[in-house]
Amino acid sequence: MKKLVSLMEEKADKICPLAAGYARRLFHLYFPELSLNYLEKFCRTVLARIIRETKTHEKDPTYSGPELYHNIVGKLTRISMPSGCPDAGDRIEPLFLLPVLKGLHHSVRDTAGDLPAGTPPLNLNLLDSFFDRLEMTLWVRVCGTAAGISEIPAAEQLYEQQLHDQKHFFLNLIENSSMPTFVLDSSHRVIIWNRACEHLTGYTAEEMLNTESHWQGFYLNPRPCLADIVIDGNPDSLTEYYINYGISEVHTNGLWAEGWFKNRRGREGYIVFNAAPIYNDSGELIAAIETLRDITERKKAQEALELKNRQISEELETAARLQRNLLPAHDISIPGLEIAWVFEPSTYIAGDMFGIFRLDEENTGFYILDVMGHGVSAALKAVTISYLLKPSSWPGVLRDSRSDRNITPAETLNNINQHFSMLDTGLIFVTIFYGILNLKSLEFTYARAGHNPPFLLRHDREIEELSKGEPALGFTDKTVYHNYQVSLYPGDRVFFYTDGILGTPAQKNSGKKQLLRLLADNSEKDLKEILTLAKNNARNSTLKGGHDDDITLLAFGISS
Structure with missing residues (x-):
């Protein structure tokens, strides 16, 4: 209370003009002659009497709260009524004081929020309570006058009855709250200890009231509840009692926490606890209220979902390891060739795959494929086809053991396309480029099923596209794939890629041009460095476009 009195004394020159302006807006229709200057003087008179009487209250310990407001x-x-009113000079009407008190209330509150830096803040609950009680007491006098009650004891009795009714209402409100x-x-x-608390904990109000045993409703052993921590101001x-906790964003000095509870009567669950202090008119803490929100079912569902997600993540990590095990080694070495590759799934696993394998002493196979879509379904199809393209996996796909010859790329794609239904692909389409390089003649024989045409970077920096080919696998079993040939020379390089390197679908044309320019500008660098540059450029582009795709790059060069 002393802080409030000091504020009203020190800031009277700021409070009273604000209060006068507020009150005049309320008075204007009834007393248009009432000047702002006179109203400001009147506000000063009212404020001075409030300050003087409050100081008297502080000096006399026998001076009760209700008596302060009545006095x-x-x-x-x-x-006296101020000049400009019809009854100027007569004793003031209580109703005339209400707008002035309202004005003072608002202006003191505004001033309290504008204290110098470092000044301890004023308890706004105390400020509001002080002026609310003044206004309530004034209303009691107004109601008493209207009812013919002229004696203060009778008015006090009316006021105390109102307080009793108000207290009874709020107790019922808490008791009957769900x-x-x-x-x-x-x-x-x-x-x-309300009925809903009895239902949650299994402990009755009769067992809990006037005891310090409230912890039993939530825990097996004695420990503070959140309301205890609020009362202790600690x-x-x-951190000693809760894992998830924080400061309330709603209540000053309030706290929140959440966690599992289990009590001695077998009740258990997951509770969100909220606790806040309760202050009296003097700003002293007199109690703390704690509310409990049972979110057990939601928490169980959340934890079940998190468990399922962990299991899925573990399974995807296993699938990712299996998929990577099908890839060539990073240090793969084939005499006469420079080889590099980049494989970066957009999630755990990719719908892209590629392979490099020796068919015999003279011939090496290269393939790259992209299954339409992303995620697990696309990855399973990609892994299945990659398994078929391993030399030892499926006889008759890459090599004919009976005639001891390599099966041409076109024959391989025709065989896979004819048996496409065995892969249970549904409406999934697969693009693939498969070629065989003869290391002796440097003839590169290939077949293309709808895949992005690889770039052939000649030793003289000319760039060609290996664009001949037919549609993707899976469109129709009537598609016939053909072999195409290109002669390579020492210093030539071939770059294979999937759609992810081009960026978003809308960026496909510009992405292709950027890739061509990157290859031309960095032709003197080694293959691994070029592919890393291309991957970083593509990933930055796709992130800006809000689109994420698998990125796969494969390149080989003929040693000079």
């Missing part, structure tokens, strides 16, 4: 209002009603709630006094004793101890 302030009694002094105020002895002030939100489990309990209240502790400043000595940590239970003063309210939020630092939250």
Whole structure:
């Protein structure tokens, strides 16, 4: 209370003009002649009497709370009506004081929010309570006058009855609330334990009231509840008792926490706890209220989902390891060739795959494929086809053991396309480029099924596209794939890629041009460095476009 009185004294020159302006807006229709200057003087008179009577209250310990407000209002009603009013000079009407008190309330509150840096903040709850009680007491006098009650004791009786009714209303409000709630006094004793709290914990109000046993409703052993921590003013101890906790964004000095609870009566669940302090008119903490929100079913569902997600993640990580095991080694070495590759799935696993394998001493196979879509389904199809393209996996796909010859790329794609239904692909399409390089003649024989045409970077920096080919696998079993040939020379390089390297679908044309320019500008660098540059460029582009795709690059060069 001393802080409030000091503020009103020190800031009177700022408070009173604000209060006068507020009050004049309310008075204007009834007393248009009432000047702002006179109203400001009147506000100063009212504020001075409030300050003087409040100081008297602080000096006399026998001076009760209700008596303070009745005495302030009694002094105020002895002030004369201001000039400009019809009854100027007569004793003021209580109703005339209400706009002035309202104006002072608002202006003091505004001033309290504009204190110098480093000044301890004023308790706004105390400020609001002080002016609310003044206004309530003034209304009691107005109602008493209207009802013919002229004696202060009778008015006080009316006021106390109103307080009793108000207290009864709020107690019933808490008791009948569907939100489990309990209240502790400043000595940590239970003063309210509502029906919803009984239902949640299994402990009755009769067992809990006037005890410090409220912890039994939530725990097996004695420990503070959140309301206890609020009363003790020790939020630092939250870390000792809770895993998830924080400062309330709603209540000053309030706290929240959540966690599993289990009590001695077999009740258990996951609770969100919220606790806040309760202050009296003097700003002293007199109690703390704690509400409990049971979210057990939602938490169980969340934890089940998290468990399932972990299991899926573990399975995907296993699938990713299996998929990577099908890839060539990074240090793969084939005499006469420079080889490099980049494989970066957009998630755990990719719908892209590629392979490099020796068919015999003179011939090496290269393939790259892209299954339409992303994620697990596309990856399974990609892995299945890659398994078929391993020399030892499926006889008759890459090599004919009976005639001891390599099966041409076109024959291989025709065989896979004819048996496409065996892969249970549904409406999934697969693009693939498969070629065989003869290391002796440097003839590169290939077949293309709808895949992005590889770039052939000649030793003289000329760039060609290996664009001849037919549609993707899976469109129709009537498609016939053909072999095409290109002669390579020492210093030539071939770059294979999937759609992800080109960026978003809208960026496909510009992405292709960027890739061509990157290859031309960096032709002197080694293959691994070129592919890393291309991957980084593509990943930056796709992230900007809000699109993420698998990125696969494969390149080989003929040693000079």
